[in-house]
Amino acid sequence: xxxxxxxxxxxxxxxxxxxxxxxxxxxxxxxxxxxxxxxxxxxxxxxxxxxxxxxxxxxxxxxxxxxxxxxxxxxxxxxxxxxxxxxxxxxxxxxxxxxxxxxxxxxxxxxxxxxxxxxxxxxxxxxxxxxxxxxxxxxxxxxxxxxxxxxxxxxxxxxxxxxxxxxxxxxxxxxxxxxxxxxxxxxxxxxxxxxxxxxxxxxxxxxxxxxxxxxxxxxxxxxxxxxxxxxxxxxxxxxxxxxxxxxx
Amino acid sequence: xxxxxxxxxxxxxxxxxxxxxxxxxxxxxxxxxxxxxxxxxxxxxxxxxxxxxxxxxxxxxxxxxxxxxxxxxxxxxxxxxxxxxxxxxxxxxxxxxxxxxxxxxxxxxxxxxxxxxxxxxxxxxxxxxxxxxxxxxxxxxxxxxxxxxxxxxxxxxxxxxxxxxxxxxxxxxxxxxxxxxxxxxxxxxxxxxxxxxxxxxxxxxxxxxxxxxxxxxxxxxxxxxxxxxxxxxxxxxxxxxxxxxxxxxxxxxxxxxxxxxxxxxxxxxxxxxxxxxxxxxxxxxxxxxxxxxxxxxxxxxxxxxxxxxxxxxxxxxxxxxxxxxxxxxxxxxxxxxxxxxxxxxxxxxxxxxxxxxxxxxxxxxxxxxxxxxxxxxxxxxxxxxxxxxxxxxxxxxxxxxxxxxxxxxxxxxxxxxxxxxxxxxxxxxxxxxxxxxxxxxxxxxxxxxxxxxxxxxxxxxxxxxxxxxxxxxxxxxxxxxxxxxxxxxxxxxxxxxxxxxxxxxxxxxxxxxxxxxxxxxxxxxxxxxxxxxxxxxxxxxxxxxxxxxxxxxxxxxxxxxxxxxxxx
Numbered sequence: 001x002x003x004x005x006x007x008x009x010x011x012x013x014x015x016x017x018x019x020x021x022x023x024x025x026x027x028x029x030x031x032x033x034x035x036x037x038x039x040x041x042x043x044x045x046x047x048x049x050x051x052x053x054x055x056x057x058x059x060x061x062x063x064x065x066x067x068x069x070x071x072x073x074x075x076x077x078x079x080x081x082x083x084x085x086x087x088x089x090x091x092x093x094x095x096x097x098x099x100x101x102x103x104x105x106x107x108x109x110x111x112x113x114x115x116x117x118x119x120x121x122x123x124x125x126x127x128x129x130x131x132x133x134x135x136x137x138x139x140x141x142x143x144x145x146x147x148x149x150x151x152x153x154x155x156x157x158x159x160x161x162x163x164x165x166x167x168x169x170x171x172x173x174x175x176x177x178x179x180x181x182x183x184x185x186x187x188x189x190x191x192x193x194x195x196x197x198x199x200x201x202x203x204x205x206x207x208x209x210x211x212x213x214x215x216x217x218x219x220x221x222x223x224x225x226x227x228x229x230x231x232x233x234x235x236x237x238x239x240x241x242x243x244x245x246x247x248x
Numbered sequence: 249x250x251x252x253x254x255x256x257x258x259x260x261x262x263x264x265x266x267x268x269x270x271x272x273x274x275x276x277x278x279x280x281x282x283x284x285x286x287x288x289x290x291x292x293x294x295x296x297x298x299x300x301x302x303x304x305x306x307x308x309x310x311x312x313x314x315x316x317x318x319x320x321x322x323x324x325x326x327x328x329x330x331x332x333x334x335x336x337x338x339x340x341x342x343x344x345x346x347x348x349x350x351x352x353x354x355x356x357x358x359x360x361x362x363x364x365x366x367x368x369x370x371x372x373x374x375x376x377x378x379x380x381x382x383x384x385x386x387x388x389x390x391x392x393x394x395x396x397x398x399x400x401x402x403x404x405x406x407x408x409x410x411x412x413x414x415x416x417x418x419x420x421x422x423x424x425x426x427x428x429x430x431x432x433x434x435x436x437x438x439x440x441x442x443x444x445x446x447x448x449x450x451x452x453x454x455x456x457x458x459x460x461x462x463x464x465x466x467x468x469x470x471x472x473x474x475x476x477x478x479x480x481x482x483x484x485x486x487x488x489x490x491x492x493x494x495x496x497x498x499x500x501x502x503x504x505x506x507x508x509x510x511x512x513x514x515x516x517x518x519x520x521x522x523x524x525x526x527x528x529x530x531x532x533x534x535x536x537x538x539x540x541x542x543x544x545x546x547x548x549x550x551x552x553x554x555x556x557x558x559x560x561x562x563x564x565x566x567x568x569x570x571x572x573x574x575x576x577x578x579x580x581x582x583x584x585x586x587x588x589x590x591x592x593x594x595x596x597x598x599x600x601x602x603x604x605x606x607x608x609x610x611x612x613x614x615x616x617x618x619x620x621x622x623x624x625x626x627x628x629x630x631x632x633x634x635x636x637x638x639x640x641x642x643x644x645x646x647x648x649x650x651x652x653x654x655x656x657x658x659x660x661x662x663x664x665x666x667x668x669x670x671x672x673x674x675x676x677x678x679x680x681x682x683x684x685x686x687x688x689x690x691x692x693x694x695x696x697x698x699x700x701x702x703x704x705x706x707x708x709x710x711x712x713x714x715x716x717x718x719x720x721x722x723x724x725x726x727x728x729x730x731x732x733x734x735x736x737x738x739x740x741x742x743x744x745x746x747x748x749x750x751x752x753x754x755x756x757x758x759x760x761x762x763x764x765x766x767x768x769x770x771x772x773x774x775x776x777x778x779x780x781x782x783x784x785x786x787x788x789x790x791x792x793x794x795x796x797x798x799x800x801x802x803x804x805x806x807x808x809x810x811x812x813x814x815x816x
Contacts, residue, residue, distance in 0.1 A: 080654040086663050106305050142655070149653075172654060173644070180639040181300040196659070197666035199600060199639040202297050204485060205474040206601040208436065215439050215598045231485065232296035 064103040064111065069118050070096060075134045077175050079141055088192040090179045098178030098187030110170065117160065117167035121148060124158040184225045191223045202226050250529055255540035256282045259528050260547055261514045264343020266779035267547030268492025269398065269797045270804035275505035277808035282539055284512040284530055286313040287339030290346060295483030299638040302482040312339040313513055317694040319551050319701040323742045329689060329702045336747045337549050341508060342493025344747065346483045349604040350461040352404045353790035354395045356615040357388035357424040362786055365616060366626050374626055376710040378681045380579050382785055385757045385766035388424040394798035396427050402490040403467045405432035406459030420456050422617045432464045435473060435606045440597040444633045445608045447728040453612045458632065460605035461490040470494065479603035480636050515696065516560050517544055523564035525776050542815045543807060547779035547800065550749035551701045554686045554782060559698055570770040575763050576753060577686035583748030583787045584676040584707055586740045587715035589722040591731035592648050596667045602635025613721050614789040615677065625710045627677025629718040630789040631725065633670060642666040648733040672722045676714050678787045684743065686752050705743035715739045748792055755783040768803035775815055777803050
């Protein structure tokens, strides 16, 4: 295939990160491991799970999103799929890392929709609730998101191009992709998405015995990316075909 | 100026489901063939079990010519057609069979005789107003040997229900008689599929496993299915999906008679002033070539077959090749596959490692298998409950009004229910109508400047009544299996761009209403053949591919056997 190879570890991430530790964090952030299917160790905890005040090597290095955009998107993702008694949510899964990396590749057609949509989202928070989204109490964050989801935040004042609901739908679908997709793309870190819905994992062969074990509730989840083994080409397309006109 | 290449006996434009099959009987007969394919060759290394790539980003079929020529659509003449969404097919050696579901049904005998059988049983007035449906020029029994040939040549798994009149209750009791069993047993079932089959029997129906061009066991040196769950829009990583790319095409190449040319975009079929085809012009890396040929097959899918003919104007064919009777693009229909039914169960279905061709079918309400005397439609639907689930689509499930669509309550809902939904696939008889047709769009073009196809089509009352009737049956089936929620999709309206597109170059004896004759050769051009579902005049209630392949083999064999008289 002649398509461009995905950046398994971004050169920019390596340059921006603080030395080897930063590189390791960046590698972890895109879910690519030199070893196949190992149990996650505490040291490999996704950067986003670390406290905000952690030292530089632990921070996610965003390539496409500005710091403000990433902060806002993380806060939105945290409401869509929160961390709770059922385990980690979208932020710990690295859903925003997934979106950031994809905006530089397959979802580049959505870059402007994010730029404009996030700015409109923040303007709507200020004008309707008097503060930035991250500064709002939980109940107000929920009500803002409901406004955006239902299209009620649409209007010339906020600058949502078309319905705010279209922006919400785009973000939600990408957060789902980043939480439940293959970790190769930077999300679903430590397989938190697959464990949440009890997906038993990527397997290249499922014998009748394995299916029987699955139906008996005795099949252990297989924590691995499709690309952990060397069976498959990692070719990707540079542009998605279905990702156009979001936010219209 | 196009570079003129050495001549060949046959050019096949498009090496997909139909063209890829036709190459083999031609090669076996000793004819030299050039196969022009717009896409590239893909191998099992290209088919990772990766939902983002296969299903979310539509790889590998995003890499394709057809993405640049998506048809425009509109409901009726009064509307302006626009492009909506993408193109569902792909370019590549093997075409869309590289990633299709591979359900490989024969049509029911009734599908060949909709007019005469409806007239005989209910009276001619029961044919819907405006339909242009005709009986096929032959019956099921004419095509049976070719169905049989394809089933064994590429490998189809399934359970026969009628071998030479001998009924087997484990198979489809309504199928036409077949000469012998499938070459492989049906794909295995899951506990949920067993339960659906039991529920159907409780309702007095006759469930059976569907046929698939997927190896249920090792066949012809290729592996059996591994059930890894990424078959739907994914290529097969062990070559168990029996695309022509791994069956008939390599066999034809092994004869030394088939030369495959990839990345070749055919722009025109050329004709002389006597109205015979002389070859085709194609682009490869922006360079133009003329490939002379004594016979040309177009096998590029329904939309491109019609487009290529309409674009190939000449002195002998001023409004498009083989279109002097103005029938190219007429009698178009897209299979009514919508109006689905989705259910929520109170137990896990264990569907993660399934595939869409692994399922249980009920044909009791398909075709004319039931009495339509008191009903307001003709035809019917094949109900298909199958096993297919991947994590992103599972997490994107609707919540049946039981939870919001995000937040902690949603998270709790999908944690419990991600593996508890099932959506039925119900394929329904769809008829051609005078108001439904394909032509060239007056304004929208591809990057080369050629007009794209314009689809003017909508489902009519017969299709809508039928869809509602089948939804009732499906809902009953799900409830019997214990569903706690059942949702029905909309009945449908406009016909969009689809993977099941029929007509436009219909096959029939009358050149006034059909583009190709009973052998699939043009009524107007002696050395032009058309392959694919564009020659089919009825849809039946099941996937078109096996029928298109059986017809392709039959047409190619006819050309090979009558070569000297056809190309004289």
